[in-house]
Amino acid sequence: MVVYKFKTPISEDQIRKLKVNDVLYVTGTIVTARDQAHRRALEYFKEGKQLPLNLEGLAVFHCGPVVAKTGDKWIAVAAGPTTSTRMDIFEDEFIKDFKVRVVIGKGGMGKKTTDAMAKYGAVYGAFTGGAAVLAARAIKNVKSVEWYDLGMPEAMWVFEVEEFGPLVVAIDSHGNNLFTDVQKSVEESKQKIYQKLGITS
């Protein structure tokens, strides 16, 4: 396990250094996107429309934050990750089209995303589910909110962060997927557990 601290924009070379189980902290710009923002971003790309900001080298964060407004200033109150598997249907294209280097979420992602990360040079950083205040404290500034018509959780929040993490590299850019590995060994443990409980499967 190696600890890395990267500043955005992150290059492909930097990303290729990371291996599963490494720990990453990101400083710079991260952008939230859940189901709706992913869908809209891909539609924009197809239609040749510009996104509100260039995502190249940035981190995309699967997160529907609690954000409070004081005066005309937004403050991130709680901003932990949401379950990433819902974004599996979009993420390979998202990585290809926008060249994001880090995808942050919880619960892991599937083969299509893993393949795209290997092909285009990106990693999946698992942020501890529910650790919403830890995340919010690393958000130093809410730079902007885009697509607020999608609602608070689904909007695209642009955060300026300092040492955002720890992110466990759970999918690296070499085809390794920690979640799939764990799942496999969990499946294998089932027979042993059945035996202990006296269950004949």
Add this chain to the structure above:
Amino acid sequence: MEVSKIVENVAFNILKQAVIYLPDDVKQALKKAYTEETSETGKTQLKAILDNIELAEKYQAPVCQDTGTIIFYVKAGSGVKDLDKVEAAVISAVKRATKEVPLRPNAVDPFTGKNSGDNTGRSIPVLNWEIVPGNSLELTVMTKGGGSENVCLGGMVVPGEGIKGLKKFVVDAVVKAGAQPCPPNILGIAMGGGADVSMKLAKKALLKPLTEHNPDPEIAKLEKEILEATNMTGIGPMGLGGKTTVLGVHIDYAHRHPASFPVAVAFNCWASRRSTARISVDGTVEYLTHKLLW
């Protein structure tokens, strides 16, 4: 003393307590898990969880951004007047908490997809009523996150398989859930009653402190057995591998139809949010699970 004012105030307070301050038994269990976890990655997750709990308390911010679906359990003494005003008072408390704590608006119309914006809507917040003898009103709140709710599972096992069928059902549910419910989890398990009753009991069992076990020694033994078995899966904190998958197991039951063996597993994430207060007929309030810090 005006009932609706007191209830509104107490409902607001327990809701705010629940989303910011985890109960002591949960904190203790997480600390113990951190000491005992052998997976390096698992340990990083438990460390982040413990740091986050401290920060939430320090900044009085919700421990998780998913402040959940809001569920109340009302134990109403038969001598308490104006019980018909409780629901409206609770709804008003939820709206206020959504603005002031703040909470994430989590009530969406399933047909239109529209978020009500204030955590209220058709049957939301959920109110579960129980009438008991006495002159006090006990109000408990649970806020239930979406990640752990999405893997709750109800089903029917063959009566001939009985408890063995239940055990297999639970192990399979935990394996299938994997990383999704933000492990380490707490499991509420119930059998009997019917498809609806078993799930209601399973969810309600999540309110029991982790230090408490079923008073029936045979059921307590089963709780321990399932706890040990599910921790053999290796799912670990956040599904990244390790020996801490489940922090505690609570089992409840109802009698069943001879031909049916309903079973239900309710998952809770590590952020097990609950708080209880009792309002006496003279208007005095006792906070039973948390200290009132404001």
